[in-house]
Amino acid sequence: MTIRTEKLDRLAELTARRDTTTGAGLWTEALRRLRGSKMALTGAAVITVFVVIAVVGPWLAPHDPTAQTWRDEVFVNRALFVGPRSGNWLGLDHLGRDQFSRLLVGARHTLLVGVVSTLIGLVAGALVGGVSGAALAFGGRAGRGLDTVLMRGVDMLLALPSLLLAVSVAAVMGQSLTTVMIAVGVVQIPVFARLLRGSMLAQAHADYVLAARALGVRRRRVVLAHVLPNSLGPVIVQTTLALATAIIEAAALSYLGLGNPDAAQPEWGVMLAQAERFFVPEDLLDQASLMAVCPALGIIVTALGFTLLGEALREALDPKLRG
Amino acid sequence: MLRLIVRRLLQLVPTLLGLTVLLFLWIHRLPGGPASALLGERATEADRRQIEAALGLDEPLWVQYGRWLERLARLDLGTSTQTSRPVWEEFTLRFPATAELALTAMLIAVVVGIPLGYVAARRRGSWLDAAAVSGSLLGVCVPVFFFALILKAVFAVNLGWLPSAGRRSTGIDATEVTGFSVLDGLLTGEWDASLDAVEHLILPGVALASIPLAVIVRITRAGVLEVLTEDYVRTAESKGLRQRVVRGRHVLRNALLPVVTTVGLLTGSLLSGAVLTESVFAFGGIGRFVADAIDARDYPTLMGFILLIALLYVLVNLMVDVAYSVIDPRVRVN
Numbered sequence: 173m174t175i176r177t178e179k180l181d182r183l184a185e186l187t188a189r190r191d192t193t194t195g196a197g198l199w200t201e202a203l204r205r206l207r208g209s210k211m212a213l214t215g216a217a218v219i220t221v222f223v224v225i226a227v228v229g230p231w232l233a234p235h236d237p238t239a240q241t242w243r244d245e246v247f248v249n250r251a252l253f254v255g256p257r258s259g260n261w262l263g264l265d266h267l268g269r270d271q272f273s274r275l276l277v278g279a280r281h282t283l284l285v286g287v288v289s290t291l292i293g294l295v296a297g298a299l300v301g302g303v304s305g306a307a308l309a310f311g312g313r314a315g316r317g318l319d320t321v322l323m324r325g326v327d328m329l330l331a332l333p334s335l336l337l338a339v340s341v342a343a344v345m346g347q348s349l350t351t352v353m354i355a356v357g358v359v360q361i362p363v364f365a366r367l368l369r370g371s372m373l374a375q376a377h378a379d380y381v382l383a384a385r386a387l388g389v390r391r392r393r394v395v396l397a398h399v400l401p402n403s404l405g406p407v408i409v410q411t412t413l414a415l416a417t418a419i420i421e422a423a424a425l426s427y428l429g430l431g432n433p434d435a436a437q438p439e440w441g442v443m444l445a446q447a448e449r450f451f452v453p454e455d456l457l458d459q460a461s462l463m464a465v466c467p468a469l470g471i472i473v474t475a476l477g478f479t480l481l482g483e484a485l486r487e488a489l490d491p492k493l494r495g
Numbered sequence: 496m497l498r499l500i501v502r503r504l505l506q507l508v509p510t511l512l513g514l515t516v517l518l519f520l521w522i523h524r525l526p527g528g529p530a531s532a533l534l535g536e537r538a539t540e541a542d543r544r545q546i547e548a549a550l551g552l553d554e555p556l557w558v559q560y561g562r563w564l565e566r567l568a569r570l571d572l573g574t575s576t577q578t579s580r581p582v583w584e585e586f587t588l589r590f591p592a593t594a595e596l597a598l599t600a601m602l603i604a605v606v607v608g609i610p611l612g613y614v615a616a617r618r619r620g621s622w623l624d625a626a627a628v629s630g631s632l633l634g635v636c637v638p639v640f641f642f643a644l645i646l647k648a649v650f651a652v653n654l655g656w657l658p659s660a661g662r663r664s665t666g667i668d669a670t671e672v673t674g675f676s677v678l679d680g681l682l683t684g685e686w687d688a689s690l691d692a693v694e695h696l697i698l699p700g701v702a703l704a705s706i707p708l709a710v711i712v713r714i715t716r717a718g719v720l721e722v723l724t725e726d727y728v729r730t731a732e733s734k735g736l737r738q739r740v741v742r743g744r745h746v747l748r749n750a751l752l753p754v755v756t757t758v759g760l761l762t763g764s765l766l767s768g769a770v771l772t773e774s775v776f777a778f779g780g781i782g783r784f785v786a787d788a789i790d791a792r793d794y795p796t797l798m799g800f801i802l803l804i805a806l807l808y809v810l811v812n813l814m815v816d817v818a819y820s821v822i823d824p825r826v827r828v829n
Contacts, residue, residue: 328514331805334764344525416636423638424771428786444641453648453659461648468641475636483632 202488212484218477225276226283233273234259237438243268253450255459262466263459265443266450274438275466281439282474285353286419292357293418294411297364300326304365305372305403306395323369326362334359334421342430349437351430356421360414367410371403378402405489412482416475423471443467499820503813514805515567515798519560522797525789528552529576532791550576563798572802573795577788582799585784590803591674592662593780595692596772597765599700601758604707609754612715613747619720627712634709639768643702643775650698658695660777667691699776703769707761714757718750725749752823759815766804 206212225232235241245254246268254264262271304322307315329337338355345351375381376399384394423441427448447463455461530546531538547553551562566573572582615627651659658664662676670683677696680689722728723746731741770782781800788796 324510324513327510328517331510331514331808332801420636420638424640427638427640427771428774444638448640448644451644451648453644453652456645456648464641464644468638471638471641472633472636476633479632479636 202485205488206484209484209488211480212488215477215480215482215484218473219481222279222474222477223283226279229276229279233270233276235270235273237269237273237277240268241270253459253463255462263462265447265463271463271466274443275440275470278438278440278443278467279470281349281437282419282422282441282471285349285356285422285439285441286415286478289353289356289418289422290360290411290414292354293360293414294364294407296357297361298368298407300361301365301368302372302400305369305376306399308369309373309376309399310391310395319369322365326365329358329362338421338425338430342425347430349439352422352425352441355425355430356418359421360418363414364407364410367406368403371406372399375399375402409482409486409489412478412485416478416482419471419475419478440467440470444471496817496820500813500817503816507809507813511802511806511809515564515802516560518798518801519563520556522794523556523559525792527792529792529794532793533576563795572799575788575793575796577791577793577796582795585796586781586800586803587674589779589781589784591676592778593766593769593773593782595675595677595696596699596703596769596778596780597762599696600703600765600769601707601762603700603704604711604761605758607704608708608711609715609751612712613719613750615712616716616719616723616750624716627716631709631712634705634712637705639702639705640771640775642705643699643772646698646702647775657698659698662692662695662778663688664691664695699772699778702775703765703772706768707758707765710757710761711754714753715750718753719746722746722749748822752819755815755819755822759812762808762811766807 242254242260242264246264246266253266254260254268256263260270260272262275265271265274300322304319307322308319309315311318337358338352341355341358342351345354372395381394381398384398385391389398419441422439423444426439426441426445429445444464444467447460447467450460451464452458452460456465528547529550530543530552533546534542544553551559554562563573572586574580575582575585578585611627615624618624647659650656667688670679670685670688672679672682676692677689680686680692728741728745731745769778769780770786772778773780773782781804785797785800787793788800
């Protein structure tokens with residue numbers, strides 16, 4: 173299990189190096205380069221739009237997203253759906269609800285799923301990884317033991333197929349948004365744990381750590397005030413990327429029938445999963461297909477926004493790519 | 496080398512054993528049980544007791560685990576409570592489909608991804624590079640099942656080029672030897688069966704390949720870009736080595752190291768990620784069966800299948816580590 177961590181370790185190592193020639197800090201430098209990056213700007217723009225919609229969506233929505241106002245116009249059995257028209261810009265869904273309003277309101281829950289599940293992965297993973305890294309670097313023999321135990325646990329989580337993990341979480345907790353969040357979050361734990369551990373180990377031998385130790389600073393303080401803040405770079409990059417993954421994974425879980433069936437909370441993943449059975453492969457622009465295509469596009473564009481920003485951030489933090 | 500492999504194999508034992516303990520506790524914590532699942536909601540308490548006793552579920556958990564472990568030592572995974580057939584049989588019946596699908600996807604990802612990543616890096620800044628990079632960014636952002644649906648709609652339903660579901664056309668008479676349908680056709684000389692199986696594999700394979708392909712393109716490109724600036728590449732070029740030698744021995748060999756690691760990691764996720772693709776294309780692999788096993792609280796099937804998948808995953812990654820030390824002499828020394 174040593175080599176598999178190399179990519180994470182490498183990322184950790186890259187951000188560990190500091191550019192001393194310009195005198196600017198790593199983050200100042202990274203921010204300056206982010207501003208010049210088209211990728212970062214596009215990503216940030218997409219995310220901003222998405223977040224704004226998520227926050228004010230319910231007020232922008234022209235109709236109630238849960239009201240089956242036009243129930244009588246949709247005939248599911250005869251595959252008669254209502255397409256885009258004045259007043260219902262993206263047509264109606266299979267229960268006669270306004271699709272455009274549902275998309276607007278759905279952004280909120282999609283964002284919520286992404287953020288909460290990433291937070292679960294981040295907090296739990298960083299806790300395990302941080303303790304593990306600190307124990308191995310500064311804990312002596314007992315620390316090495318603790319690190320081994322924790323990392324074997326992480327290995328077990330990695331070896332478990334993520335979707336099975338998710339399905340069994342759902343079996344215990346039932347179908348709900350919370351289930352999806354936990355299932356998606358748990359899968360992210362080993363990634364964050366590995367990353368922070370590697371990053372802290374890369375910092376452990378830096379001169380400033382030696383200096384602090386030589387000055388008699390306590391180990392706990394060295395870890396919390398010196399090593400940890402300097403190890404967070406790769407974790408922040410991964411958090412951005414994990415937000416994209418979380419939104420996509422949540423959609424996959426909804427497709428498998430684990431999403432929240434509650435109609436009062438429209439969410440893109442669930443909308444996509446529910447519309448999938450009406451999907452008409454012969455005509456992708458038919459209203460029946462559009463019901464699936466619209467939320468899918470929402471998911472893809474949002475995930476792309478987070479991915480672009482994450483990749484740009486990774487590049488901005490990589491000293492090797494500085495030119 | 497042999498010592499390394501043996502040592503790594505021995506290290507796997509406690510990890511997997513720990514995994515089985517956790518799995519066992521976790522699975523038995525699921526609400527309900529095989530008895531209730533078999534009998535339905537209106538079962539009497541006595542009926543439930545009787546079945547639980549027959550399945551050995553009335554004993555303390557640690558006794559049950561001990562029994563399971565004892566059977567495992569005799570390579571017996573028990574009997575599925577859903578189908579009353581041996582778990583091992585159920586696994587070998589369904590695994591070939593999933594394995595075939597995962598291997599196809601990985602093959603597509605490697606065969607397309609490495610050259611594409613390489614060319615993109617050599618022509619950095621060209622339109623091809625831009626297309627490869629944006630394609631790979633997009634690739635990870637499209638939900639696999641949605642991509643599968645679109646592929647199916649375009650190539651199977653509208654264009655009619657490829658079959659839309661299943662592993663085999665109805666008119667084809669194929670003899671089963673190993674369960675791997677492409678291989679079976681080759682072994683028995685039934686070429687039409689092999690060809691038919693390949694046709695059925697293309698669309699699901701491409702759908703499942705989307706994420707690994709995107710990842711491999713990106714990593715190959717980054718690796719090549721990094722190696723190209725190395726001193727040893729400049730040295731090799733300036734001492735007059737032929738381009739082909741420099742590219743093959745110096746650039747690619749070094750750039751591919753991280754790709755090898757990634758391939759191992761992705762194989763694991765392919766095995767479980769195949770669930771979505773399998774369900775879109777009605778492919779009949781292990782995915783659906785395990786999902787059903789959770790619903791039916793089929794304890795032996797869950798334990799057996801998940802253990803086998805986890806075992807496969809760690810073995811693939813062990814193989815990757817070994818391959819790594821073959822390619823990279825520096826790792827061997829350590």
